[in-house]
Amino acid sequence: MNEMDLLTEFRAEVPLGVSPHAEELFRAGIQDHFAERARLPRTRNPFARIGMRWRLALAAGLAVGLALGVLVAVQPSGQRAGQPAGQPSAEAIGQPSVLTARMLADRAAAAALTGPTVPAGKWAYQRTVTYSASPPRGIPARLTQDIWSTADGSLEYQGGGWSRNAVQPALYRELSSLPANPVAIDRYLARLSYPNANATQTNDEVAAFTTIEQLLSSAILPPSLNAELYRALGDIPTVEVRSHVTDIDGRAGVAFVLPENSQSANLEIILDAKDYGYLAQAAWQPSNGTPNSAIPFTETAVLHTTLVSGPGRTAADLAPPSQAVLAAEQAAIAVLAAGNPGQGTALTHPGQWIYRKLAAAGGTREIWARVDDTSQASYVDGRLVTCARSATCASGIAWLMPAGPAYPVVYPSGAAARYPQLPDDPQALLDKLSTYPAGCADTAAYCNAVSVFAHMLLGYGNTLLGYGNIGVSPLTWYFSLADVPGVTIKHVRDAAGRADVEFSFPVTSGVTGILYNARTYQFAGYLDNGAVTLLLQQATVSGPGVRP
Amino acid sequence: MTPQRQAPAEPDSDAEADDATVIQLSRHEPEQFTVLFRRHAPHIQRYVIRRLGPDAADDIVAETFLLAFRRRDSYDPARADARPWLYGIATNLISHHRRAEVRLYRALARTGADPVCVPFTDRVDDRVSAGQAGQLIAAALAGLPAGLRDTLLLAAWSDLSYEQIALALDVPVGTVRSRLSRARARLRRTLGDADPSALAEEPQT
Numbered sequence: 095m096n097e098m099d100l101l102t103e104f105r106a107e108v109p110l111g112v113s114p115h116a117e118e119l120f121r122a123g124i125q126d127h128f129a130e131r132a133r134l135p136r137t138r139n140p141f142a143r144i145g146m147r148w149r150l151a152l153a154a155g156l157a158v159g160l161a162l163g164v165l166v167a168v169q170p171s172g173q174r175a176g177q178p179a180g181q182p183s184a185e186a187i188g189q190p191s192v193l194t195a196r197m198l199a200d201r202a203a204a205a206a207l208t209g210p211t212v213p214a215g216k217w218a219y220q221r222t223v224t225y226s227a228s229p230p231r232g233i234p235a236r237l238t239q240d241i242w243s244t245a246d247g248s249l250e251y252q253g254g255g256w257s258r259n260a261v262q263p264a265l266y267r268e269l270s271s272l273p274a275n276p277v278a279i280d281r282y283l284a285r286l287s288y289p290n291a292n293a294t295q296t297n298d299e300v301a302a303f304t305t306i307e308q309l310l311s312s313a314i315l316p317p318s319l320n321a322e323l324y325r326a327l328g329d330i331p332t333v334e335v336r337s338h339v340t341d342i343d344g345r346a347g348v349a350f351v352l353p354e355n356s357q358s359a360n361l362e363i364i365l366d367a368k369d370y371g372y373l374a375q376a377a378w379q380p381s382n383g384t385p386n387s388a389i390p391f392t393e394t395a396v397l398h399t400t401l402v403s404g405p406g407r408t409a410a411d412l413a414p415p416s417q418a419v420l421a422a423e424q425a426a427i428a429v430l431a432a433g434n435p436g437q438g439t440a441l442t443h444p445g446q447w448i449y450r451k452l453a454a455a456g457g458t459r460e461i462w463a464r465v466d467d468t469s470q471a472s473y474v475d476g477r478l479v480t481c482a483r484s485a486t487c488a489s490g491i492a493w494l495m496p497a498g499p500a501y502p503v504v505y506p507s508g509a510a511a512r513y514p515q516l517p518d519d520p521q522a523l524l525d526k527l528s529t530y531p532a533g534c535a536d537t538a539a540y541c542n543a544v545s546v547f548a549h550m551l552l553g554y555g556n557t558l559l560g561y562g563n564i565g566v567s568p569l570t571w572y573f574s575l576a577d578v579p580g581v582t583i584k585h586v587r588d589a590a591g592r593a594d595v596e597f598s599f600p601v602t603s604g605v606t607g608i609l610y611n612a613r614t615y616q617f618a619g620y621l622d623n624g625a626v627t628l629l630l631q632q633a634t635v636s637g638p639g640v641r642p
Numbered sequence: 643m644t645p646q647r648q649a650p651a652e653p654d655s656d657a658e659a660d661d662a663t664v665i666q667l668s669r670h671e672p673e674q675f676t677v678l679f680r681r682h683a684p685h686i687q688r689y690v691i692r693r694l695g696p697d698a699a700d701d702i703v704a705e706t707f708l709l710a711f712r713r714r715d716s717y718d719p720a721r722a723d724a725r726p727w728l729y730g731i732a733t734n735l736i737s738h739h740r741r742a743e744v745r746l747y748r749a750l751a752r753t754g755a756d757p758v759c760v761p762f763t764d765r766v767d768d769r770v771s772a773g774q775a776g777q778l779i780a781a782a783l784a785g786l787p788a789g790l791r792d793t794l795l796l797a798a799w800s801d802l803s804y805e806q807i808a809l810a811l812d813v814p815v816g817t818v819r820s821r822l823s824r825a826r827a828r829l830r831r832t833l834g835d836a837d838p839s840a841l842a843e844e845p846q847t
Contacts, residue, residue, distance in 0.1 A: 112683040119704030
């Protein structure tokens with residue numbers, strides 16, 4: 095090997111690739127020059143998260159906001175805003191139509207009854223397109239989004255962004271528990287509008303319409319309930335029908351319309367003209383009082399809905415949700431209900447010391463380790479021994495993180511934050527973690543990934559809240575574990591007497607089970623080759639040997 | 643956000659047009675210039691990081707392409723491959739950070755830990771240490787005059803031919819050859835009389 099070969103290997107770890115930050119700087123520079131003309135292809139959508147909020151504002155805000163009695167600020171859209179590619183429905187609202195609301199409701203209800211019964215925890219993948227005449231800054235007028243949600247709408251996932259919808263599952267549950275007759279549902283919907291008795295008829299109608307709109311667009315309801323909701327739409331006195339409308343995707347439809355009133359713009363639920371399946375919801379205002387030039391203020395169309403095995407998956411899967419997926423959902427809801435783990439209180443300083451008390455086969459152990467597990471300390475024969483990973487004593491230490499991604503990959507900061515991190519998609523994360531050799535050969539069963547998961551949960555300090563945070567949401571972890579082939583769920587009582595949920599993996603070596611607290615879904619311990627390690631206590635301390 | 647999955651498919655037409663054509667097109671359609679960025683920025687960025695570390699690299703890479711963009715009208719359309727031009731601009735920008743570059747080599751030579759590579763250490767059990775050979779190379783690079791170092795590192799890291807390096811640095815190709823032989827001689831001297839292959843492999847523990 096000559097000096098040129100050595101030079102070629104020098105700093106060869108630096109990957110080939112352009113950092114997102116450099117690309118942004120370049121694009122910003124070009125756009126400064128050609129602010130108007132340059133329409134640059136983007137490889138990444140920096141607005142993804144804002145987009146989700148915007149969509150939620152549209153879907154939930156319009157509906158729930160109105161249901162709570164908040165008046166939606168409808169912007170006049172008379173000025174020439176960019177028309178969407180598929181022309182919005184522009185038929186005159188006053189045009190007499192052959193179809194009455196009740197007739198349309200009956201047809202839609204009959205069609206709905208032929209739909210499948212989908213369990214509340216089943217995942218659905220939807221592609222939606224939202225058009226907005228006056229989008230928030232930075233959001234394109236026409237926004238296509240891929241969204242995963244459970245059938246009851248309680249959890250929503252969008253490319254690494256997770257959210258919990260607290261209102262919808264309650265609606266779903268309560269509506270599902272009603273006797274299947276229109277009167278009960280009408281009464282329920284009417285009660286939603288205002289808690290006080292002074293609610294006007296308009297209040298009631300807007301609340302009912304927007305609640306139904308929300309449920310139809312974002313939940314997969316039992317067929318009988320779905321049918322009753324359509325009948326309830328037909329029962330709202332002022333609801334009209336517009337035939338021959340087109341949604342923003344250009345599909346022929348027929349729409350229920352709640353005409354503009356003191357509390358809302360025109361609201362529309364557009365159904366497929368042929369099979370009466372749900373297509374889109376829209377809110378719009380006639381501009382300058384001339385209905386023929388109406389432009390939708392906003393419209394969200396569902397391009398397709400596919401039942402899938404879990405969040406992030408796109409292949410159709412009709413099987414009921416697995417026990418592991420249901421457990422992951424419980425975990426996700428518990429985490430979201432606990433607030434916003436991993437933000438604010440996460441430990442990001444890699445040098446911080448953490449005290450941990452563990453229970454293992456040999457009894458209770460106390461370990462002090464830095465957040466990034468680069469140094470460890472414990473008592474040996476009554477003497478505190480501290481060792482750095484780079485030191486010669488390191489080989490005699492049982493590292494909490496024996497293998498896996500380096501801390502800067504997991505929790506990037508500074509320069510590293512600008513380089514690709516771990517993926518936020520459950521399956522992709524599992525695949526990525528499988529690439530770290532954790533000493534087991536059963537790669538098809540993801541045993542390396544499972545071991546790495548378990549070690550990160552125990553060994554990296556940002557798990558102090560008990561949930562872990564690896565630069566992607568801890569919720570993604572649960573669904574990654576649920577994606578491991580053959581995973582099962584066991585309810586166990588651990589040696590410390592705690593009720594745990596165990597994700598149990600059909601692997602022959604390495605970590606075979608990960609334990610979570612059955613109520614909070616915080617990390618409780620793991621099983622490694624049959625031996626249980628339980629995390630009894632952890633706390634930040636000022637240095638090795640210091641107890642909290 | 644996982645860029646791997648979201649990367650758009652490369653339009654086929656990109657493969658057809660050489661750099662000169664893309665630059666010609668970009669005179670009237672500025673957005674065409676992003677084709678050049680997609681094509682070459684990953685390599686330029688790696689080159690700049692290897693010399694200056696990730697902190698400075700983002701700005702320099704963006705600035706390289708923005709300078710090129712502003713000068714696109716004067717690009718010689720006879721040069722189908724724009725890499726010598728781009729590496730030349732990048733090398734000029736790097737020269738403004740000469741002290742920082744040398745500081746990084748010296749830190750590595752002294753401590754054995756390479757600050758440039760820390761963000762790219764993927765595994766917890768990886769060693770950030772560059773090994774003895776890395777330390778000696780860093781020491782040698784720190785001691786090279788700037789002209790020799792520019793030539794040597796373009797030869798080692800850029801895939802440019804001697805003729806293209808000459809274009810990038812705006813010197814005759816004979817100068818490239820003589821600089822390279824001088825730089826390699828100094829590198830060999832620093833690596834010592836010992837067989838350099840003895841330094842190549844760090845035993846894995």
